Amino acid sequence: MRALDWLPTALRERSTCRALKAGETLFRQGDKTFAIFEVEQGRVRLIRHAVDQHPVVLHSARPGELFAEAALFAERYQCDAVAATAARVRAYPKGPLLAAFRADPALAERFMAVLAHQIHALRARLEERNIRSARRRLLHHLALAAAPGSRTMKLDGTLIDLAAELGLTHEALYRTLAALEKDGAIRRSRAGITLRRHPAL
Amino acid sequence: MRALDWLPTALRERSTCRALKAGETLFRQGDKTFAIFEVEQGRVRLIRHAVDQHPVVLHSARPGELFAEAALFAERYQCDAVAATAARVRAYPKGPLLAAFRADPALAERFMAVLAHQIHALRARLEERNIRSARRRLLHHLALAAAPGSRTMKLDGTLIDLAAELGLTHEALYRTLAALEKDGAIRRSRAGITLRRHPAL
């Protein structure tokens, strides 16, 4: 219940939980929209079928993420949602949510703010992917992900997850970390990664 | 006036235009928020200063794009906005916009829908970047960017722009296009690029 924890209790209680087996479909392109979702466990893939039924992955939603937000404002789902692994999702039904937004502008604003921040985060990640060098991409990430005012990024997932977020193979990440540490550019501990002050580079 | 063309005329008329010279600053991290912006010409970079003043590019906004949406819901800008090239931006002042959203839930919903679609588009682009092979990344892009129901993507910008969007160098894009064309997987014309029906790959 991370993503929407600011919702009024009454509304949160309307949400329901659903377990999905790997490969199970949550909704299909063309289905009438009835809810937006939050991943609690596992991964859910959003897939669009292009011409000739060729499936194209639009997004792979991970725990804590909201998905199908646009369903609030559309009649039909625009893509399929399929569990990539066994998963649990929380469904927030569309009707009550929209009604609440209409009744309470402050709530609507809160939701807009959530969406706006999401956009920022996505743009930053995309910008990061424009950096070709693994070393510089990682440094960029560390600078941004460090707790504000500090130079330490705490890592909550595994390094494999971090590699995926960076768009690197885990091997490349390990090597880059090792190289940066050898050069004295970072320091590692079990809790996180610390940038060391470094005039050059 | 693309991005917010659904705004009531009264509100659109409140927006103002501003020309920026290359390198000129539109707002700074910590400034009080007063507006959100749309790029009309040129590029505007959003830059955050990490610890030790090291600048980190968060985003590079291009013509037609809205930026600093989160300013609507924050007291202070969280990053600098600096013109990367000579640019013209349209500013939508925050006060009237928020007032309109409070007064008219339908308008608020419209804005939420814009944000939600933006999120979808960004997620799709990010997902695309996870595809390592230039060939497959391009094919993925073509499948998505083709006018719905068709297999042709019309290209409005230059191939260089397309390369940037794909996260490839333009040389790599040219070569990949040439190879795909040689293999008969696509056909090119001045207007666009057409996927050819192809059972394998």
Added chain:
DNA sequence: CGAGTGATTGACTTAGATCAATGACCGTGG
């Protein structure tokens, strides 16, 4: 105690980045 996952390192290969050159096609200013 295996089985499964994460972390790490080595060896090898290659796709794509980089550098460079060329031709087509403007628009424009003298």
Added chain:
DNA sequence: CCACGGTCATTGATCTAAGTCAATCACTCG
């Protein structure tokens, strides 16, 4: 009107960083 500077499209040669395959070790969990 044309020469010139600029951008786009394209192709060649070269190089290297990162991907791929593979092996090992440490851990944890039934």
